[in-house]
Structures are given as C-alpha cells and as structure tokens.
Amino acid sequence: MAFIRLTLSSMPLRLHHYGSMLRLPLDAFMASSTRPRLVENTFRLALTGTPGTGKTTIAALLSKEGFVIVTIEELAEIAGALGEVDPADNAHPVDLDLLCDYLAETWESAPSSPILIDGHLSHHLPADAVVVLRCDPETLRGRLENRGYSAAKTEGNLEWELLGGAWNEREGKAPWVEFDTSDESAEAIVADISKWISDGFKPAGPEAEIDWIARMDD
Numbered sequence: 001m002a003f004i005r006l007t008l009s010s011m012p013l014r015l016h017h018y019g020s021m022l023r024l025p026l027d028a029f030m031a032s033s034t035r036p037r038l039v040e041n042t043f044r045l046a047l048t049g050t051p052g053t054g055k056t057t058i059a060a061l062l063s064k065e066g067f068v069i070v071t072i073e074e075l076a077e078i079a080g081a082l083g084e085v086d087p088a089d090n091a092h093p094v095d096l097d098l099l100c101d102y103l104a105e106t107w108e109s110a111p112s113s114p115i116l117i118d119g120h121l122s123h124h125l126p127a128d129a130v131v132v133l134r135c136d137p138e139t140l141r142g143r144l145e146n147r148g149y150s151a152a153k154t155e156g157n158l159e160w161e162l163l164g165g166a167w168n169e170r171e172g173k174a175p176w177v178e179f180d181t182s183d184e185s186a187e188a189i190v191a192d193i194s195k196w197i198s199d200g201f202k203p204a205g206p207e208a209e210i211d212w213i214a215r216m217d218d
Helices: 054-063 074-078 096-106 137-146 151-162 166-167 184-197 212-218
Strands: 003-007 016-017 021-024 044-049 069-070 091-095 116-119 128-135 176-180
Touching: 044 054, 044 166, 044 212, 054 116, 054 184, 054 212, 069 074, 069 166, 074 096, 091 096, 091 137, 137 151, 151 212, 176 184, 184 212
Parallel strands: 044 116, 044 128, 069 116, 128 176
Antiparallel strands: 003 091, 016 021
C-alpha cells in the first residue's frame, strides 16, 4: 500500500457534505458556458512539479481558458484516501493505491469539461496527459523560503527538483511535457501548454528532460 505525505497548500478544500457522502460541488466538474474554451475535446490533464514551481498560478490562468480545476486534496478526500494531518510536518498521508483504484472506476468515461488536476502527486493519477513544471533550484530556494518553509523542508524539495522531480516517478504511456518556470512568465507558460494541447499533446515527451546537475557542470 503506497502512502505519500501531502503538504497542505494555502488553498482550502472546497468540499460539500451531502448526508454521509462527501462530494465536490457540481461546478467542480462543469465549466461555465460563458468561458472561452482552450480546446474542444475533453480530457484530464495532470499539472505536477515541485512545490514552488508555479502550479497554482498556472492552474488559475488555465481556469480562465475553460479548465475545471480539482486538487489532489479534493480527490483524496472524496476517495477516502486522505489521512489526518501529521503535526510533525503539517502533511496529509495519501493512500495512492486507494485513490488510483477509486479513480479507475469513476474516470472510466471522458469528463464533461477539460479537467486539470493540480498537485505535485498528480502525475501518479490516471490522467490523459501530464505537464511537469520545473524551476532552477536556486530560484526555487528563494520561492520556498519566501513561503516560510523550514530549512529541512526546503532542502528536501530542492533535492527532489535537482534529481528530476516527477520524471523519476513516470509510469504509463500518457504524453508528458515539461516547462521551465524559472524566468518565463505564467502567461507564456500557459500559451506553451495551450499550443501543446492544440497540437494533440505532441511531442509526447521532450527529447531530453531538464538536467539541473548537468547545467551546473557547464
């Protein structure tokens, strides 16, 4: 059974209770018809990357393009796969096996609107495509310190990014792409994501992943 700790973001869970059931509000899976649509076909897109790479900012911009945003916290809560917060690190243990089994049943058909799953564990889920956000470790250090992360938490995230982050955990054959958010604006990243989607998620993978260690040696 795979348990992974999930650090709480500043975004509160937007969950509604219906009797004994816990569900997302209806508009979490239906985009407003007044919003411009980025693409016509519907799919589920995972947006992953080390904390601090810009996932929440990018997700907010993509929501204006017709994407419905759902977080790992929300999905895990619904699936009964989210444990209690560990006061030692303010993180939730997430049972990924349980969550993926739940989604394998509930995600059998295409969604009514394009869905974006925001979270640094989202690449583990059965999404149709994956966007990985990367950031130069020194730039990332400043972002994490500005968030008030402890030294240990900062170093742990920097090490994960330095060693390749989500790429080390890639499974399946879904298209993956990565974007460097170190210097690019969020708007430019969204434009690149839009083009990748419009091109049919091609290329299905970069010729070579960003290698921060190799760049340090140059």
